Amino acid sequence: MAVQVPGDDLFRRIQDRVAVVGIGHLPFAKDIGRPISDTAVEAIQLALDDAGLEPEDVDGMSMLEMEGTHEVSIARRLGVQGLRWWDKISYGGGASCATLAHAAAAIAAGLATTVVCHRARNRGAKTSRPWAQERMLVRDDKALHVPWGLVRPVDIIGMWAHRHMHEFGTRREHFGNVAIAARKHAGRNPHAMMRDRPLDVETYLAGRPIGYPLTLHDCCLETDGALACVVTSTERARDLRQPPVLVHAVAQASGPNPVHLANYNNTPAMETTSVFCARLLWQRSALQPRDMDCAQIYDAFTPLVITGLEDYGFCRRGEGGPFTEGGRIELGGALPVLTSGGGLAEAYVHGFNLILEGVRQIRGTSVNQVPGCKATLVTGASGVATSAVVLRAA
Amino acid sequence: MTVHPDYPLPDVDDPVMRPFWDGARDEGRLMLQRERTTGRAHWPPKPMYWKGGGRLEWFAASGRGRIYSYVVAHEPFLPAFRHLLPLVLVLVEVDEGPRLVGHMVGCRPDEMAFGMRVRVVFERLTERVTLPVWEPDR
Numbered sequence: 352m353a354v355q356v357p358g359d360d361l362f363r364r365i366q367d368r369v370a371v372v373g374i375g376h377l378p379f380a381k382d383i384g385r386p387i388s389d390t391a392v393e394a395i396q397l398a399l400d401d402a403g404l405e406p407e408d409v410d411g412m413s414m415l416e417m418e419g420t421h422e423v424s425i426a427r428r429l430g431v432q433g434l435r436w437w438d439k440i441s442y443g444g445g446a447s448c449a450t451l452a453h454a455a456a457a458i459a460a461g462l463a464t465t466v467v468c469h470r471a472r473n474r475g476a477k478t479s480r481p482w483a484q485e486r487m488l489v490r491d492d493k494a495l496h497v498p499w500g501l502v503r504p505v506d507i508i509g510m511w512a513h514r515h516m517h518e519f520g521t522r523r524e525h526f527g528n529v530a531i532a533a534r535k536h537a538g539r540n541p542h543a544m545m546r547d548r549p550l551d552v553e554t555y556l557a558g559r560p561i562g563y564p565l566t567l568h569d570c571c572l573e574t575d576g577a578l579a580c581v582v583t584s585t586e587r588a589r590d591l592r593q594p595p596v597l598v599h600a601v602a603q604a605s606g607p608n609p610v611h612l613a614n615y616n617n618t619p620a621m622e623t624t625s626v627f628c629a630r631l632l633w634q635r636s637a638l639q640p641r642d643m644d645c646a647q648i649y650d651a652f653t654p655l656v657i658t659g660l661e662d663y664g665f666c667r668r669g670e671g672g673p674f675t676e677g678g679r680i681e682l683g684g685a686l687p688v689l690t691s692g693g694g695l696a697e698a699y700v701h702g703f704n705l706i707l708e709g710v711r712q713i714r715g716t717s718v719n720q721v722p723g724c725k726a727t728l729v730t731g732a733s734g735v736a737t738s739a740v741v742l743r744a745a
Numbered sequence: 746m747t748v749h750p751d752y753p754l755p756d757v758d759d760p761v762m763r764p765f766w767d768g769a770r771d772e773g774r775l776m777l778q779r780e781r782t783t784g785r786a787h788w789p790p791k792p793m794y795w796k797g798g799g800r801l802e803w804f805a806a807s808g809r810g811r812i813y814s815y816v817v818a819h820e821p822f823l824p825a826f827r828h829l830l831p832l833v834l835v836l837v838e839v840d841e842g843p844r845l846v847g848h849m850v851g852c853r854p855d856e857m858a859f860g861m862r863v864r865v866v867f868e869r870l871t872e873r874v875t876l877p878v879w880e881p882d883r
Contacts (some may be wrong), residue, residue, distance in 0.1 A: 483823065494755035494762055495789050496846040497789065498876055500826045501834045502753070510836050514814035517859045562834075563817040563854075592757045600843045608789075615836055616788055621811070 356458075362541075362600070362635040362711050364459040370588040370595035371451070371742065373581035374707045375403025377697035381475040384573035390418045390577035391471035392428045398467065398579040405719040406430035409507035409581075411463025412437045413450040415701055425469075444651055444694075444732030446625070447702035457615040464583060469578035470703035480573065485710055490611050505570055505652060506562040507612045508734060512654035513564050515621065518669065522566060525672030527555040527652040530568045531557040532681045535649065538694025540719045544572050545696040568587055569653040571694035578703040580710065585745070596713040599726070599743045600636035604628035605736040612734045623733035625662035627705040630738050633664065639663040642675030643741075644685040644724040645712055647705035649732045650694045656680075658733050660688075682719045690719040709742045749825035754875035757873055761792050763781040770875040775803040775865045777841060788843030800874045810839035810868045817854045819869060837863055837879055 377390055385740065391414075399406060405430040414437075422437040430537035436457045440446040447470065454466035473479060482503045489497045501507060515521045534550040537543035550568060558567035588595035589677045600678050604627035608616040615623060622636025633639060638661060648659035665686060666674045674680070678690040691697045691708035698704055709729040711717040717724075733738040768776030778790040781802055795799055818832040826832055833849040842872070846878035849857070851868060862882035869875045 389867065399878045477821075483821075485749070488756050488757045490759065493753075493791070494759060497753045498755045498874075499834065499846055499848045499878070500818065500823070500829070500832055501816075501846050501848075506818050506834050509816040510814045510834070514836075514859075515815060517814070560817065560819045560831075563819070563831075565816075610789060615813075615846070620844065679769070 359635060360404040361456060361459060363456045365598060365601060366635070367597045367599055367743070368585050369458050369582060369598045369711050370585045371580050371598065372583055372591045372593055372595055373400070373404065374400040374579070374710050375401050376576065376578035376707060379542060379576045379700070380572050382741045383475070386550045387418060387471035387473055387577065388424060389695070391420060391425050391469050391579070394471060394577035394579040395425070395429055395467045398581045398745060401593065402467065402581045405518040407432050408465050409467050410435045410465035411454065411457055413454045413457070413466055413468045413705065414439050415446045415450050416445065416471070417441050420471070430472040431482065433541070434517040436466070436493055443734045444649055444701045445735035445737035447642070447649070447731045447738065448601065449603050449707060449731065449738035451580070451598065451706060452603055452739050455598045456599055458582060458584055464587070466582045467579055467580035468582060469577070472699055472700055473575045483622045488606045494609050502610055504684055505565050507532065507654045508654060509562040509565040510615070511613070511621070511623070511734070512652070512656065515654060515658065516564060518621065519672065520600050521657060521672035523556065524552065525657060525675050525733065526569050527552050527651065529653040529656045530555055532675070533689045533693045534693035535681055536690050536719045537696030540692050541624070541718070542694040542698055544574060544690060545546060560585055565652060565654070571651045571699040572696070574700055576698050576700035576704070578700060578707055580706060594714055595745050597743045597745055599638060599741040600632050601738070601740050602628050602632035602635060604631055605737040606725040609736055614734070621668065623657070623658055623662055624735060624737045625659055625730065625739070628737050628739050629663045630674060631697060632741065637742050638726050638741055638743060642726050643686065643728045645690055645721045645727050647690070647693070647727065648688055649702045649730045650689055651699065653695065654689060655733050656737035659730055662733060663730065663739070664729060680720065687721050690717055690721065702731055706727060706740070713742050713744050751823070752825040752870065753823070754871065754874050761790055765790065766874065768803070768805065769867055769877050772874065773867050775808040775877050776803050777806045777839070777843065778803050786841040786843055790847060805839050806842050810837040810863055812857065812858070812859055812861045812863060813838040813844050815857050833857055835863070840856055847877065847879050849880065856881065
């Protein structure tokens with residue numbers, strides 16, 4: 352049943368009428384040894400193989416991109432005959448689901464018929480951290496925080512996390528529940544960087560401080576990776592190799608006053624960008640939080656999952672910490688979260704792996720399969736201009 | 746005035762931010778922006794041509810506020826700040842309302858508390874750049 356949102360015709364045309372039909376990724380690595388201009392092409396090829404489509408079928412491309420690779424080069428190497436529509440979305444972890452949102456909109460609007468979405472990044476090396484490159488003259492919005500030393504993402508998110516602890520009584524053990532759940536799920540995932548590295552609460556609590564209150568195990572990995580998915584109309588999807596995974600609802604939002612990874616001047620300040628994204632998403636969705644069988648909530652740092660659970664309406668503001676107790680977010684719990692291990696334990700690739708895991712859950716092929724999974728939420732990063740998508744079974 | 750060669754200095758010539766950096770350097774004042782009609786301060790600042798111009802003004806704030814949140818930064822960190830570690834990064838809710846990013850001076854991490862009163866002090870980094878930073882308002 353399509354939800355009725357006056358004037359929101361485009362979103363009605365997206366709802367369940369666009370589908371993810373292929374996924375693919377290269378093995379994650381600390382040093383993949385190849386440029387992203389190359390790994391991107393192979394990831395897309397793998398996703399097309401998975402779908403049973405040829406490069407000649409592709410006429411659109413949507414990418415999460417901040418490094419300066421080019422659509423035309425990727426398309427040419429793939430053997431795409433010509434793009435009719437393309438799009439680059441920046442904002443790191445906020446943009447993962449936006450690639451899918453834009454692809455769905457393009458297909459619904461008739462701008463393209465088959466779109467490949469991808470993210471390729473090489474950030475495994477310590478020297479590749481963007482924050483570690485900050486020096487000399489800081490311009491534009493970065494001058495609002497970098498000159499004081501607020502430059503590492505861990506500190507920017509830690510500022511929120513600490514306030515959340517103060518305001519709502521959230522404890523480090525709650526953050527630990529997120530890290531431990533992600534590791535547990537990664538333990539069964541042969542692709543996960545941390546597959547052989549279980550984590551217990553004592554080890555979590557003993558982690559060295561990075562940006563206190565955040566400590567070592569609150570932080571995601573930094574990984575080289577290349578991932579892609581193929582999107583087309585649900586009608587066309589019926590003839591393809593895989594069961595279609597329907598794009599049910601999509602949203603993007605910046606909210607007011609965003610600066611880099613935060614919007615500290617919102618009132619109330621605990622409203623991250625995800626609050627605004629969630630509002631749009633659920634408005635455009637016939638399915639609601641209670642209908643989600645699992646959730647892939649963006650996890651560059653553990654507190655983002657706690658606030659994400661609140662922002663996306665799985666619990667009330669301030670209750671995200673206690674929500675993680677008693678295994679509720681682990682496989683077998685009421686809302687398994689990050690079932691592939693996420694950015695904390697599978698690979699940190701700006702959250703694109705969360706999209707692929709969402710697709711696997713709907714197909715029924717996850718290594719941590721939620722029995723009978725019919726719908727899942729995938730989100731981008733809270734804090735930065737963000738995006739989210741609801742995927743469902745046909 | 747021996748700033749690390751890789752210190753991430755702000756572009757003090759940015760047309761929107763210039764009054765903030767000029768005020769800190771030349772007058773030792775914390776300059777903020779407000780709307781003329783409502784008197785409400787906001788942050789970050791907007792360009793003065795906003796909505797046709799004439800609606801905004803810069804003013805010298807009290808330079809006092811409260812700790813809204815804070816983080817204690819440890820290694821790995823930028824070499825330019827290494828001598829300050831553990832560095833107490835703060836979000837100060839100034840008495841005029843907005844929340845400003847900053848860091849503490851003359852205050853150990855274990856002396857920090859939510860809601861603690863702080864006041865601005867000015868740290869000269871170079872001939873052109875003075876950074877407003879915060880100390881306990883005892």
